[in-house]
Amino acid sequence: MGNSFGKLFKITTFGESHGVALGVTLEGCPAGLEIDEAKIRLEMQRRKPGQSKITTQRKEEDEIEILSGVFEGKSTGTPIGIVIRNADQKSKDYSHISDKFRPSHADYTYFEKYGIRDYRGGGRSSARETAARVAAGAIAKQLLDHYGVTVQAFVSQVGNLKLEKPYQELNLGLAEENIVRCPDPELADQMIQLIDEVRLDRDTIGGVVTCVIKNTPVGIGEPVFDRLHAELGKAMLGINAVKGFEYGSGFDGVTMRGSQHNDAFIKEGDKVKTKTNFSGGIQGGISNGEDIYFRVAFKPVATIMKDQESINEAGESITVSGKGRHDPCVVPRAVPIVEAMAALVIADNIILAKSNKL
Amino acid sequence: MGNSFGKLFKITTFGESHGVALGVTLEGCPAGLEIDEAKIRLEMQRRKPGQSKITTQRKEEDEIEILSGVFEGKSTGTPIGIVIRNADQKSKDYSHISDKFRPSHADYTYFEKYGIRDYRGGGRSSARETAARVAAGAIAKQLLDHYGVTVQAFVSQVGNLKLEKPYQELNLGLAEENIVRCPDPELADQMIQLIDEVRLDRDTIGGVVTCVIKNTPVGIGEPVFDRLHAELGKAMLGINAVKGFEYGSGFDGVTMRGSQHNDAFIKEGDKVKTKTNFSGGIQGGISNGEDIYFRVAFKPVATIMKDQESINEAGESITVSGKGRHDPCVVPRAVPIVEAMAALVIADNIILAKSNKL
Amino acid sequence: MGNSFGKLFKITTFGESHGVALGVTLEGCPAGLEIDEAKIRLEMQRRKPGQSKITTQRKEEDEIEILSGVFEGKSTGTPIGIVIRNADQKSKDYSHISDKFRPSHADYTYFEKYGIRDYRGGGRSSARETAARVAAGAIAKQLLDHYGVTVQAFVSQVGNLKLEKPYQELNLGLAEENIVRCPDPELADQMIQLIDEVRLDRDTIGGVVTCVIKNTPVGIGEPVFDRLHAELGKAMLGINAVKGFEYGSGFDGVTMRGSQHNDAFIKEGDKVKTKTNFSGGIQGGISNGEDIYFRVAFKPVATIMKDQESINEAGESITVSGKGRHDPCVVPRAVPIVEAMAALVIADNIILAKSNKL
Amino acid sequence: MGNSFGKLFKITTFGESHGVALGVTLEGCPAGLEIDEAKIRLEMQRRKPGQSKITTQRKEEDEIEILSGVFEGKSTGTPIGIVIRNADQKSKDYSHISDKFRPSHADYTYFEKYGIRDYRGGGRSSARETAARVAAGAIAKQLLDHYGVTVQAFVSQVGNLKLEKPYQELNLGLAEENIVRCPDPELADQMIQLIDEVRLDRDTIGGVVTCVIKNTPVGIGEPVFDRLHAELGKAMLGINAVKGFEYGSGFDGVTMRGSQHNDAFIKEGDKVKTKTNFSGGIQGGISNGEDIYFRVAFKPVATIMKDQESINEAGESITVSGKGRHDPCVVPRAVPIVEAMAALVIADNIILAKSNKL
Known part of the structure; x- marks a missing residue:
C-alpha cells in the first residue's frame, strides 16, 4: 500500500534512491492526448539535482x-x-552507516516496520522517488493544457524571509527567472544569500511553496472524504519534508468573522464569480471556478553536514557524520514536485467528474 | 467516489442533513472486539447539537x-x-432558499456538479454527515483502547485567543470540563465569552483544534503517498470548514535550521526515544513511537444570521437572509470529530501494518 | 474487505440473516436518474422467499x-x-446448532477465520444478504433502461433437465410466466415436478441460470484484469452456491477450431455486426455490441432436511438434523440475483467508459 | 482501470506486445522473503514462445x-x-493490417473504446502482457513456498481429447515431462499429435487447464463479493482466450442432490477434514484446508493462418490474411500463466487474512 496515487488518472511508483531504477505507471490517461516528451524532460530538469549552487551538487x-x-x-x-535509471549506483562502501539511525530520517521507522532496510541512502523514503512523480505529473500538465488549466508553484518563504504580497500582485512568470524560484527578484536574492550562508554553515533550512491553479472547471472534486482540497492536502503531505498544508484563507482564516470570510457570489457576464476568494476556489470540497491556491510548509531537511549523536540498530550510542552532497534547502527543487502532484490531483478529478451526470 | 475512508478498517457513509437518516458501514473491524454501545453514545453526545449555549440550539x-x-x-x-435517523425532517417550506446560492456554502458547486441538489439544508455537504463518522470513530477508539493507544483533541484557538503553552504542559483532562473544550480554564472562559459576543452579533468565528495521539506502535504508516501524516491530513481536511493542517513543527518549523529541528535518538531503558519531537511522532511517514500531534484550522462557518447579497440559479441578484439555529463557532463540537477521524486513521494503519512482515 | 462491488457505480452491503437488518449503499449513481421505488419492490418480490411452492416457505x-x-x-x-429489516429475528433457541458445523456450509470456515460466528442461520454467509444486492441492482436496471440496455436471466437447467435450444429461439418473455422461471413451458413443468420430488425427498438439487444482455454500447469493459467477462464472472461467482461461469461458447468452445469459432465482422447498414457470436458479445474484454450471454452453475444447496454426520467446535462427532424451511432448488430465486449483479457490472462499466477519451 | 490485480499483494502491469517493454510493479510483498531470480527465470521459460514444436516459433x-x-x-x-524488454520490436511494415479488424481479436473493440489503437500486433490486448504476470506470479509462488502452499496446473483437455481421471489418481509431476503439459503420457502424445495436425491445417484449437492448490491455510478468502473462488475466477477470466471457469464440482455439480454433494466433516488426528471434496476446498468463499481445484476453458485462439473475411475502419469488406508465427493451441503455454494468477490470488488472501482477528 501507499505506492499509488489517484483514482482513475492514477500513478503507481517503484524504486529506491540507490537501486537500479525508479519507475512510474500512469493509468487512466484518456486516449488521444498528444504527449510531448520534451515537456516531460523540461520538468525533470527543473527537479534534478545539481542545477544551481543552492541545490545539492x-x-x-x-x-x-x-x-x-x-x-x-x-x-x-x-x-x-x-523508467528513470539511477546513474550512479556503484557499490560504494556503506558500512559506516549501514546500522546507524540518522536523526529525523526514516532509518529507524523503516527498520522497525520491515525488519530490514536498504541502508544505501534513504531507499524508498528518499526524495529521489519524486522524480517518478514529476515525470507522470508532466503528462498530467499536458492533459490540463488540453482543458485550459494552469498550475504554477513558487517559493514564498525561506526561513524567516517571507513573501508578504498576495500572489495576485506578483508576476508569477518571474519565478523561474532565478534559482530559488521566488517571483519577487529582490526577495529571491536575499533567499539565495540565506541558503548559501546556511550551506556554508553545513546546515539546512526550511521554507514554503505556494501554488496557484487557474481555470479549473466548476464542479470538480468529490464530496465528503475526497474533497478537492483534501486530495490536494494529501498529495502535498505525501511529499518528503512537508509539515503543513493550508488553502484559501488557511490558518489565518481562523481569526476572521464569517461576515468577512464569506465570498459573495456575483455575476460577471455569463459567469458566476465571487467578490473575494477566501474559499481558495473550493466550496464544499468542489471547485467553484475561482483560483485554487494553497501553501505547503517544508521543514529543514534532516541531512546536515555536522556530526550528530544517535544510536545504531543494537541500541548503542554512535555519531552520525555528515557526508555527501545534499540540499541546504529543498524548496527550490520542490516547486516542480508540488506542481506535479497538484496537476495529478486536478487531472484525476476532471476525469472523475465525467461520471457525475447521466 | 468520496464516501469511503480507510483501506482495511474502512467506513462508507451515506445520508443528507434533511433526509430520512444518516448511516455508516464499518468494514474490517477485527473479530472479537468488545463493542460498548454506551461509549458510542457518549461520543454522539459530545458531537450533538444543542449541548451548550455556544453551540447551535x-x-x-x-x-x-x-x-x-x-x-x-x-x-x-x-x-x-x-443508522442515525434524522429526528426533525418534516416537510418545512424551503421555497425561500430552494434556488438561492448561499455564500461560501456548497450550494453552487453541488448544483453545477450534479445539475440537481437537495436544497433543504446542506444535503450531503452538511456537517451533519459527520455524525456517522463519530459513530464509527467511537468503535475505532475501542479498537485503539485494545492496543493501548489514546487520542485526545482539544480547542487551542478561537479567533485571536490562542493557547500558547505546549500541550505537554497542559492537563488535557481539563478539556472536557468546560463547554469550549479548551484545557486552560482561564482561556476557556475568554473563548466562551468571545463566542457569545460573536453569536449576539449574529456572526461566526474560526478556531483551531489540536490533537495528541499517544502510544502509537512503532512502524505504523505506509510509505510514499500514504504517509501516516498524509492520511491524517486528508482525514482532517475532509471535515467541514477545515482550511489547514500541520503536524509536529508545522508551519513554524520552516524557520528552523536542520541542526535544531533534528530529533536525536536516545535509548531509555529498552526503548528507543527521541530527545525532542519536532517530527511529531512520524518519520518518513511512519510512526516512531513518540507522541503524534497536529493542529487543524477551522474557518468561521458560512451560515451567519445577517443578510447577505448573492445570486440564484437563474443568475439574478438576491438576498440570503440568515435564519435557523447554527453554531457561532464550530470548534467545540469539532473536537470529537477530529478524534473520530484520527482514531480511524490510526486503527486502519495498525491493521495494515500486520502485513509488513512474513 | 469483500463487502463492496464495483468501481464507480459501487455497492457496499452489510447485514446478517438473523441480525436487525440488511443494508446497501450505492455510490456513483449519476445525478438526475428517475428512481421508481415500485420497480425496486418488484425485484424484491421476485427474490423473496415464500413466493411459490418450490421455494422456501x-x-x-x-x-x-x-x-x-x-x-x-x-x-x-x-x-x-x-435498509431491509429482518422481519423475523426473534430470539429463538439456537443452542442445538450453536457449536455444530453444518456440512458444506460456511460454519467451519467462518469460525476458523474469525474465531467467532453468528450461529443463528448463516450470518453473513447466508443468501439472505443478496436481498441488498437485488435492491441496488434494481436501480442499476433503471440506469440501464436509460441507456437502452436490457438484462434478462432465466433457468436453463435443473438437475439433468436441460434447455437445449439456443436462447435466440426462445421467447424469453415466457420465463416469468411460470414459477421455475424457464422460458420453455413444457420443460418448466418438468422442472417444477422434479424440484417438488426432491423437496418431498427432503433433499436439494442444482441448476443453471442463463443470462442475456442486449444493446450494450460498444467499447464497454476494461482491459487486462478487469475484462468485462471477468467482472461478470466475479459477480456471478460471488453469489451463494455458484460453482461455475461460462460466457459465449464457454466450455463447449474448447472443442472448436479457430476457423469455426471466429466471428466474422460484417456491416449491416451503418452498424458493425458479427455473423456468429461465439465471442458472447465481448472481445478482448470489451463489448462489441452483440448480445452478451453467459451461464451460471448453482450447486444443490447445502441445507437438506435429512440427518447428517458432522463435528462440532470441540471436534466431536455429532449429528446435524435438518430443520426449518429452505429452498429445494435455488435457481428460480437466483434469477433476479443474477440479473441484479449483471446490471451492476454493466452500469459500472458504462460509467467507467466515460473516461476513455478526452 | 483494469491494470491492477490484488488488494494488498498487488500487481500493476504495463506494456504492449510491440512496444519497448512490458513491466510489472508488485506491491505488498512482505519484507524478508528470499527472492530467487533463477526461479523467476524458470517460470519465464515455461511461458516463453518457441519452446517446442507445438507452440509459436x-x-x-x-x-x-x-x-x-x-x-x-x-x-x-x-x-x-x-521490466521485460521486447526483443523484436523493429519497425516492420504493418500497413497491411493497420486499419483492418481481425475477426475475434480486440482490434475493433479497442478502436471503438479509445478511438486509437496500437495496430502492431494486439497491443495491450496481446497475451504477451501475461509475461509480466508470470514474473510477479513467480514471486508469489516463493511466498507460498514459505507458507507451504503448492500450486500446480496441467492440461486436461485439448479439443475432444479429455483427461477423464480425477486429479487424485494422476502423478501430476509428469505434467512437465511432455511438451503439452498433460500428466497422462499416453493422452499427452495424442494431444501433441492433434495440435500438430491442427497446426498443419493452419488452424487453432481450444483446451482446458486444470489447477490444484494444496495446503492452503484454513480461513483464507473474503466473504460476499470477494469469495476466494470469485477471485480465482476473475483471475482466470482475465487471461486471454478464457471462456469459462468452474471449481469443485463445477457445472457437473448441478445434476447432484444436496445429500450427495455435501462434504461431511470428520476429524483426522487433530485436523478437521471432509470425507469428500465437492466444495473444491472452499466453503462460503473461504478455504477449509482441503485441496482447491478448478478448471479453465480456453477457446481456440483467433489468429489462424487462413484467409478470413472482415471489415476495416472505414467499414469496407476486406480480407485478413494469416501471417506470422502463432500458437495452434494456447493451453501448454497457459499452464504457467494459470499457476501465476492462482498464486497471486492465494498469496494476496493469506496476507489479507492477517487482519481478521485482533
Missing part, C-alpha cells in the same frame, strides 16, 4: 524512457510506463 | 442503531452497519 | 426503505442508502 | 530485470519493479 541527468502507452506521439488509453 | 438526539456486525457484544468481523 | 416481505440519495424522485449523485 | 527470451524492492537477495517491503 550531486549530478544526475534523470533521463526518462517511455516504455508503453504512447503510440505515434499520442496516448493510447493503456498504461504509460516510464 | 437545534435539538437532535442522534440516536444510533447498530444493524449488523455485532453479536453477543462482540464484533464478528463482518461489516458493522449503523 | 419462510415468509419475509423484504420491505425496502430508501434513506438517502434520492430527492423528489431523482438521484442526487450522493450515495443511496437502503 | 517466435523467439523471445523474455529476460527479466528487477529494478527495485529486492536488496541483498531479500524483499524489502517496498514495491518490486520488473
